[in-house]
Each structure stands twice: as structure tokens, then as C-alpha cells.
Amino acid sequence: MRIGNKNPIYVEENLLNIFKFLRYHIGTHQKYKCLILADELVASIYENELNYLINYPYFNHVRLLKYNVDENVKNIDNIKNIWDTLSNDKFNKKDLLISIGGGTISDIAGFASATFKRGINLVIIPTTLLAMTDASIGGKNAINYKNIKNEIGTYYSPLFTYIYPNFLNSLPEIEILSGFTEIIKHALLNNKDSVREILNLDPRKLPPISILKKSIQFKHHIVRIDPNEKNRRKILNLGHTLGHCFESIRFSNHLPTSHGICIAWGLQYTIKISEYLLNFPPYWSKKIIEWLQTWYGKPPKIKFNDLLPYLLQDKKNSDDKITFILLYAPGKPKIHKFNIQELKKIYDKCFHDFAS
Ligand SMILES: NC(=O)c1ccc[n+]([C@@H]2O[C@H](COP(=O)([O-])OP(=O)(O)OC[C@H]3O[C@@H](n4cnc5c(N)ncnc54)[C@H](O)[C@@H]3O)[C@@H](O)[C@H]2O)c1
Incomplete structure (x- = not known):
């Protein structure tokens, strides 16, 4: 099911359908780099699913950063580390950042992708109920600063949001x-x-x-x-x-x-x-x-x-x-x-x- 035309949301029962949408939104004329930011717990529960994604044939270079999620993850040091990874690996605007996790991960992914080269391609794959119904929709992102929650952020929409409800089966x-x-x-x-x-x-x-x-x-x-x-x-x-x-x-x-x-x-x-x-x-x-x-x-x-x-x-x-x-x-x-x-x-x- 597709919701919306611009920055659509796909709700799909088969995770592998994401490849169809990557081809549609980014194309197949050339290969590109991909940085995946993942909730560590989600990455461990869904290791096979993550491996499928990593092996997508149009990625010519894949990096994976995993986070042990709590609210402290949304900090400027983690953003700098993402910028460094993107910069050292020579990502450009046509390359891709993917977030797999709840709102904590999509917030850092959104902020980092909005700011690196003033915006690189982003795809959000939410894995919590809150992220599916709220945090992954609408393009807002933020990190915490000086102990103030969501103090610094931007509006930046993903190419698309991919909702695979089966992720919710492991949610506490x-x-x-x-x-x-x-x-x-x-x-x-x-x-x-x-x-x-x-x-x-x-x-x-x-x-x-x-x-x-x-x-x-x-x-x-x-x-x-x-x-x-x-x-x-x-x-x-x-x-x-x-x-x-x-x-x-x-x-x-x-x-x-x-x-x-x-x-x-x-x-x-x-x-x-x-x-x-x-x-x-x-x-x-x-x-x-x-x-x-x-x-x-x-x-x-x-x-x-x-x-x-x-x-x-x-x-x-x-x-x-x-x-x-x-x-x-x-x-x-x-x-x-x-x-x-x-x-x-x-x-x-x-x-x-x-x-x-
Ligand atoms: N940008 C926005 O519009 C927006 C809107 C609402 C909330 N937020 C932000 O979202 C954050 C909260 O996000 P959240 O509630 O999605 O949770 P979260 O990302 O903080 O994750 C909560 C817990 O669930 C675990 N988890 C995630 N997916 C799982 C799965 N499929 N199975 C098992 N465990 C799983 C995580 O490891 C973590 O322990 C806050 O920082 C909030 O500020 C942003």
C-alpha cells in the first residue's frame, strides 16, 4: 500500500519489496554507496533481513553503524561520527542513508542526512509503533543539546518511508x-x-x-x-x-x-x-x-x-x-x-x- 505521492509511505508485508522502491526512487543507471544506521537490538533480532538489504546489488559500498538505543544516542558526537563516515568514504548527495529503528535512530539519521552536503538521500525503515505512526512521517528530526530534548533539528523528508509491520512482533x-x-x-x-x-x-x-x-x-x-x-x-x-x-x-x-x-x-x-x-x-x-x-x-x-x-x-x-x-x-x-x-x-x- 502506498500513502501519498511526494515522500510516500509504503506499508508492505514483504520486506524485499523495498528493492522495488529503491529502484523506482533512485534508479538503476548506476550503483551507489549506502550507510545504514541501525538500532543494535533490531539488527540482532533481524540479522537475516539486514543481510538481505546489505546485499542489494545496486550498492557498491555499504557501511553499517549500530547504536545501543537510549535517549542519549541523539547527541552531536554521534552526528559528527556519521558526518565523518560519510565524508571519509566520499559519499555524495546521490548516495543513500538508511535508518532502521525507532524514532531515536530516525531522528539522528534525519538530522545527519539533512545537514551533510545540505541533504543526501534518506530512506526510513521504522521498527516501533511510535516511529511507524509518528516519528518517521513528516520530515521533522532533532537531537538533544545541553540536556534539552530535541533542541536542534531540521525539516527534511526521506525519499520514502518503508513500513514493514512484522517488525512490531518483537516490540516489548x-x-x-x-x-x-x-x-x-x-x-x-x-x-x-x-x-x-x-x-x-x-x-x-x-x-x-x-x-x-x-x-x-x-x-x-x-x-x-x-x-x-x-x-x-x-x-x-x-x-x-x-x-x-x-x-x-x-x-x-x-x-x-x-x-x-x-x-x-x-x-x-x-x-x-x-x-x-x-x-x-x-x-x-x-x-x-x-x-x-x-x-x-x-x-x-x-x-x-x-x-x-x-x-x-x-x-x-x-x-x-x-x-x-x-x-x-x-x-x-x-x-x-x-x-x-x-x-x-x-x-x-x-x-x-x-x-x-
Ligand atoms: N521526529 C519526530 O517527528 C519524532 C516524533 C516522535 C518522537 N520522536 C523521537 O523518537 C524517539 C523515541 O522513539 P521510539 O519511541 O520509536 O523508540 P526508540 O527508538 O527510542 O526505541 C525504543 C526501544 O525499542 C527498541 N526497539 C526498536 N524497535 C524494536 C523492535 N522492532 N523490536 C524490539 N525492540 C525494538 C529499541 O532498541 C529501544 O530499546 C524520541 O527521541 C523522540 O524524541 C521524534
């Missing part, structure tokens, strides 16, 4: 749960039917392929109409303003908590705030919050004043206002700007609800 439950919050987020932004479908699912288990495809299509549609996040794409931050704050606070308090769980907490606040300010239907609010709490728990008891420094750091803020995505109803988002006092008042009200 916690990573499935974490990736699932992007699926519920897309459903909330899409429409009631999509939400209804998700509320019947257990997010510790892989979603049906139809739901995976719908989620990918939704994100692709939004980023296609607003690639540089000037307007419509901002809605994809649903649940993320507070979710990112929870993530940073838990990290500083030595209680690191997965991105997805923090976003699920952020979504609970978002729904409650939407109910108070925009009359989000209580019927849906109750159902969605119950589902989120069943699988992800209640949001942590963090006072507004402890959140504020993190809220003020958000890249999406402007004019001293804090940008929030709210919902009138499933499928009806609103970009809302709060001043600090307004936000404190409504946050405290929800805090009280969640504490009871």
Missing part, C-alpha cells in the same frame, strides 16, 4: 503501549468513529493493521497540507504541551517515564480542559478518560507552579502565551492560546478532579 509491551498514544491522539483529532474503534482495543497489544494504516494516513494528510507547521500541523501537539512537561519533570526527579505514558496523562488534562472551556461532550470525555486511566493511570500530582518553568520552555509558545490544542469534540480541534493565569485556573480545577 511497554513500547506498544507508548506508541499507542499517538494512535489515540490521531483518532481524537480525526473523528468519533476512529475514537470508538480505539476504545475497544487493549493498547498493550498490537493494533489491527487497518487501524495502523488509518493512523499513518491521518498523520500523512496533516503534514502534507502544512509541512512546516505554520498552522494546521500544530494540532498534532494534542496532549503534548503538558505531556512533555510531565516527561521532563519525571526525568529530572529520577523517575523517567515513557513518552507515551506522559502523553496519555497530557491527553487526560486536554480532554478535561476541553470539557470545561469548549463543552467537549461529557459522554466522550468520560469514556476517553476512563480508557486512558485504565491503561496509563491517572496523571501525576504535579502542582502548577512546578510545571510552569517547563511550560514556558515549550517551542510552540508565542507572544507570552502558552499554546494548547483543545477539542470541541472528537475530530474538531482548536488551537488555543492561554495566558498564565487562565491556564493556572483551569489546570488547578482539573488537578482537583484528578486528585479525587
Whole structure:
């Protein structure tokens, strides 16, 4: 299945079909070099698959760099090392960089390929649920800098993204749960039917392929109409303003908590705030919050004043206002700007609800 024309996403049940798309997008008139950046764990589980790829006959030189993945991988030293490899091996813009892994690997691959010679060919092969539904779509990439997450990055789209859902069969439950919050987020932004479908699912288990495809299509549609996040794409931050704050606070308090769980907490606040300010239907609010709490728990008891420094750091803020995505109803988002006092008042009200 192909999604989109420009920088398409292919969802395929046979990994070897990737060769067809390499031929289509890069051609066969001459051989070229390839640098593969791979998650070490993925490379060990899927050694045979990786070997098939390495032996693609149109590669005349292949290098493989493997990473033991954690958040620290997204650093400038690793980027320099990739630049050095590309430079020493005389890669040019027509050569290829391939990422195989989750969002951590696609972020360093995206950043390195965007910057080397102002952009060399990139193909992303995501292997986590989060990367398939979110990180590999839309061309954003970033590395962490001076302990700030995603501080430096670019927009740079791959030639194509190749989704082979079978990679998900080895994904641990916690990573499935974490990736699932992007699926519920897309459903909330899409429409009631999509939400209804998700509320019947257990997010510790892989979603049906139809739901995976719908989620990918939704994100692709939004980023296609607003690639540089000037307007419509901002809605994809649903649940993320507070979710990112929870993530940073838990990290500083030595209680690191997965991105997805923090976003699920952020979504609970978002729904409650939407109910108070925009009359989000209580019927849906109750159902969605119950589902989120069943699988992800209640949001942590963090006072507004402890959140504020993190809220003020958000890249999406402007004019001293804090940008929030709210919902009138499933499928009806609103970009809302709060001043600090307004936000404190409504946050405290929800805090009280969640504490009871
Ligand atoms: N650029 C974007 O648009 C964007 C969007 C969302 C998130 N991100 C970034 O993505 C990163 C998180 O990525 P992620 O959640 O995909 O996870 P990840 O890449 O950090 O990997 C999580 C864990 O899953 C393992 N893993 C990966 N694929 C596997 C598989 N198929 N089987 C078994 N184990 C596997 C990894 O080894 C690792 O232990 C963060 O750094 C975040 O900032 C970027």
C-alpha cells in the first residue's frame, strides 16, 4: 500500500519489496554507496533481513553503524561520527542513508542526512509503533543539546518511508503501549468513529493493521497540507504541551517515564480542559478518560507552579502565551492560546478532579 505521492509511505508485508522502491526512487543507471544506521537490538533480532538489504546489488559500498538505543544516542558526537563516515568514504548527495529503528535512530539519521552536503538521500525503515505512526512521517528530526530534548533539528523528508509491520512482533509491551498514544491522539483529532474503534482495543497489544494504516494516513494528510507547521500541523501537539512537561519533570526527579505514558496523562488534562472551556461532550470525555486511566493511570500530582518553568520552555509558545490544542469534540480541534493565569485556573480545577 502506498500513502501519498511526494515522500510516500509504503506499508508492505514483504520486506524485499523495498528493492522495488529503491529502484523506482533512485534508479538503476548506476550503483551507489549506502550507510545504514541501525538500532543494535533490531539488527540482532533481524540479522537475516539486514543481510538481505546489505546485499542489494545496486550498492557498491555499504557501511553499517549500530547504536545501543537510549535517549542519549541523539547527541552531536554521534552526528559528527556519521558526518565523518560519510565524508571519509566520499559519499555524495546521490548516495543513500538508511535508518532502521525507532524514532531515536530516525531522528539522528534525519538530522545527519539533512545537514551533510545540505541533504543526501534518506530512506526510513521504522521498527516501533511510535516511529511507524509518528516519528518517521513528516520530515521533522532533532537531537538533544545541553540536556534539552530535541533542541536542534531540521525539516527534511526521506525519499520514502518503508513500513514493514512484522517488525512490531518483537516490540516489548511497554513500547506498544507508548506508541499507542499517538494512535489515540490521531483518532481524537480525526473523528468519533476512529475514537470508538480505539476504545475497544487493549493498547498493550498490537493494533489491527487497518487501524495502523488509518493512523499513518491521518498523520500523512496533516503534514502534507502544512509541512512546516505554520498552522494546521500544530494540532498534532494534542496532549503534548503538558505531556512533555510531565516527561521532563519525571526525568529530572529520577523517575523517567515513557513518552507515551506522559502523553496519555497530557491527553487526560486536554480532554478535561476541553470539557470545561469548549463543552467537549461529557459522554466522550468520560469514556476517553476512563480508557486512558485504565491503561496509563491517572496523571501525576504535579502542582502548577512546578510545571510552569517547563511550560514556558515549550517551542510552540508565542507572544507570552502558552499554546494548547483543545477539542470541541472528537475530530474538531482548536488551537488555543492561554495566558498564565487562565491556564493556572483551569489546570488547578482539573488537578482537583484528578486528585479525587
Ligand atoms: N521526529 C519526530 O517527528 C519524532 C516524533 C516522535 C518522537 N520522536 C523521537 O523518537 C524517539 C523515541 O522513539 P521510539 O519511541 O520509536 O523508540 P526508540 O527508538 O527510542 O526505541 C525504543 C526501544 O525499542 C527498541 N526497539 C526498536 N524497535 C524494536 C523492535 N522492532 N523490536 C524490539 N525492540 C525494538 C529499541 O532498541 C529501544 O530499546 C524520541 O527521541 C523522540 O524524541 C521524534
